[in-house]
Amino acid sequence: MEPSTRSKAIMEFLKPRVGARVKSWLEICTKCGQCADTCHFYLAADRDPKMIPAAKVKYLSEIIRRKGEVDDEFIQKAYDCIYHECNMCRRCTQFCPFGINIADMIALTRALLFSQGVCPEALRSAIKNYHETGNQMGVSEEDWLDTLTWCEEEMESEIVGLKIPVDKVGAEIMYTINAREAKFYPQDIQEVAKIMHVAGASWTVPSKRGWDDTNLSMFVGDLKTSRTLVENTFARATELGAKKVAITE
Amino acid sequence: MDVLALAEGPLLWISLGVFAVGLVTRAALFLVESREKDKIFWQHFKWKWVLATMAKWLVPANRTVAKDPVFCALAYAFHFCLIVAPIWCLPHIIYWETSRLAWSFTALPDGLADWMTLAVLAIAVYLLIRRLSSPDLRYLSTASDYVLLVITALPFLTAYLSVHQSLGTGNLLGDNMQLIHILTGELMLVVVPFTKLSHAVLFFFSRAATAVEFGRREYSI
Ligand code: HEM
Ligand code: SF4
Ligand code: SF4
Numbered sequence: 001m002e003p004s005t006r007s008k009a010i011m012e013f014l015k016p017r018v019g020a021r022v023k024s025w026l027e028i029c030t031k032c033g034q035c036a037d038t039c040h041f042y043l044a045a046d047r048d049p050k051m052i053p054a055a056k057v058k059y060l061s062e063i064i065r066r067k068g069e070v071d072d073e074f075i076q077k078a079y080d081c082i083y084h085e086c087n088m089c090r091r092c093t094q095f096c097p098f099g100i101n102i103a104d105m106i107a108l109t110r111a112l113l114f115s116q117g118v119c120p121e122a123l124r125s126a127i128k129n130y131h132e133t134g135n136q137m138g139v140s141e142e143d144w145l146d147t148l149t150w151c152e153e154e155m156e157s158e159i160v161g162l163k164i165p166v167d168k169v170g171a172e173i174m175y176t177i178n179a180r181e182a183k184f185y186p187q188d189i190q191e192v193a194k195i196m197h198v199a200g201a202s203w204t205v206p207s208k209r210g211w212d213d214t215n216l217s218m219f220v221g222d223l224k225t226s227r228t229l230v231e232n233t234f235a236r237a238t239e240l241g242a243k244k245v246a247i248t249e
Numbered sequence: 250m251d252v253l254a255l256a257e258g259p260l261l262w263i264s265l266g267v268f269a270v271g272l273v274t275r276a277a278l279f280l281v282e283s284r285e286k287d288k289i290f291w292q293h294f295k296w297k298w299v300l301a302t303m304a305k306w307l308v309p310a311n312r313t314v315a316k317d318p319v320f321c322a323l324a325y326a327f328h329f330c331l332i333v334a335p336i337w338c339l340p341h342i343i344y345w346e347t348s349r350l351a352w353s354f355t356a357l358p359d360g361l362a363d364w365m366t367l368a369v370l371a372i373a374v375y376l377l378i379r380r381l382s383s384p385d386l387r388y389l390s391t392a393s394d395y396v397l398l399v400i401t402a403l404p405f406l407t408a409y410l411s412v413h414q415s416l417g418t419g420n421l422l423g424d425n426m427q428l429i430h431i432l433t434g435e436l437m438l439v440v441v442p443f444t445k446l447s448h449a450v451l452f453f454f455s456r457a458a459t460a461v462e463f464g465r466r467e468y469s470i
Binding site: 017028030031033036054099 | 279283287316324388389390391445448451455459462468469
């Protein structure tokens with residue numbers, strides 16, 4: 001049988017990414033079960049065997065074994081597992097006698113599915129927003145500056161002289177936020193501004209791309225976007241001559 | 250050439266060769282492929298982390314020992330006896346002394362080698378029961394996990410039966426136990442490089458890879 005277009009694409013994606021580590025991990029796992037009770041998903045599911053970390057990489061090993069020849073139903077099952085049964089916390093690895101990195105392989109499976117257009121809708125739209133505006137909520141530069149301005153104005157009655165310095169060159173700290181704050185929780189920005197003011201900190205907020213410190217593209221294994229986001233933040237910090245980048249809680 | 254001579258001669262050299270060359274090749278392939286595809290590992294490589302992880306996991310000084318002391322004690326004892334007994338037991342040393350290599354080194358006292366053989370067997374039975382009785386392990390295990398455990402244990406079982414002539418003489422099994430021992434030992438040697446038992450060398454690479462990644466992030470390694 002001719003390999004399908006999808007299986008070709010899958011194998012092309014995997015080839016450079018399944019290296020010596022992943023291959024060894026899939027092979028040497030001795031199914032000792034020591035990782036089972038280190039996983040919060042397993043414990044929360046009343047010790048359901050399918051939640052054992054070692055069991056969750058079976059999708060990746062199946063895909064490799066079948067040379068990418070998998071159907072939609074299989075992809076859906078893999079999707080449910082890698083998004084709803086593992087948050088890539090890496091705790092299991094700290095107890096595995098071989099140090100098998102389950103989370104790495106889950107991340108690789110997520111990246112593989114993303115390469116085939118499969119990922120959670122919310123993350124897909126966040127990534128679209130990152131590309132269009134540099135932040136996950138799709139806040140335009142105009143709206144961002146507007147938000148900062150009214151945040152500042154609203155606080156002036158509370159604390160005299162309080163400012164949210166935008167693009168201040170030479171400030172020690174460049175402060176970045178989760179873009180959700182700009183959209184839904186501007187009071188968080190205000191609280192931080194108060195702390196900075198009272199502490200007498202030398203700080204600033206960038207106006208251009210890089211002010212959103214979330215990196216949701218990482219969760220689907222879209223490393224290209226992930227990298228761009230980190231680079232944006234570093235570029236702003238360099239332009240402004242900031243010594244430190246602070247990120248929101 | 251009779252079967253015993255064949256098993257003791259060419260088959261032994263072939264299986265030792267497959268074992269040794271196989272494991273060295275696995276190690277070499279890991280290094281070559283990881284250089285090409287796991288660049289991140291090499292970019293951050295530090296001996297400090299690698300040695301630290303070995304110091305914790307080659308001996309029972311790690312988190313898993315605290316979590317499951319019984320399993321770990323037995324697993325370490327299993328491996329200790331599994332590696333030491335075959336190398337330093339008297340019959341094997343006599344074989345080397347009388348071989349073309351004329352190697353000679355001090356043997357374990359007979360009684361000790363016996364106990365170590367029994368320990369491997371007892372722990373293998375424990376591992377098998379554990380695998381069969383836990384719903385988790387039954388779910389995880391594939392046929393090869395059972396088969397390989399049996400293949401690992403067989404040379405030890407047959408060693409004991411052969412040395413002690415436990416099955417007596419005048420019957421097919423009893424009369425040929427030494428031959429069966431040699432053949433099962435050779436079987437174990439040849440499967441190691443091609444199965445999960447390749448962990449005999451890949452253990453070191455897998456632990457090292459994770460230690461480098463986790464060490465850099467200051468996680469437990
Ligand atoms: C040829 C030599 C070896 C053989 C035949 C062998 C055999 C085995 C077997 C059968 C198991 C699975 C036990 C089970 O069913 O639960 C196992 C597990 C394991 N082996 Fe080995 N092994 C060998 C060498 C090594 C070496 C050199 C190391 C490390 C330095 C090692 C580390 C481990 C670890 C960490 C486990 C998992 C935990 C456990 O079940 O003990 N092994 N080995
Ligand atoms: S602890 Fe490691 S070797 Fe044991 S089952 Fe889990 S992943 Fe496999
Ligand atoms: S990395 Fe995934 S499988 Fe491992 S403990 Fe965390 S959630 Fe569980």
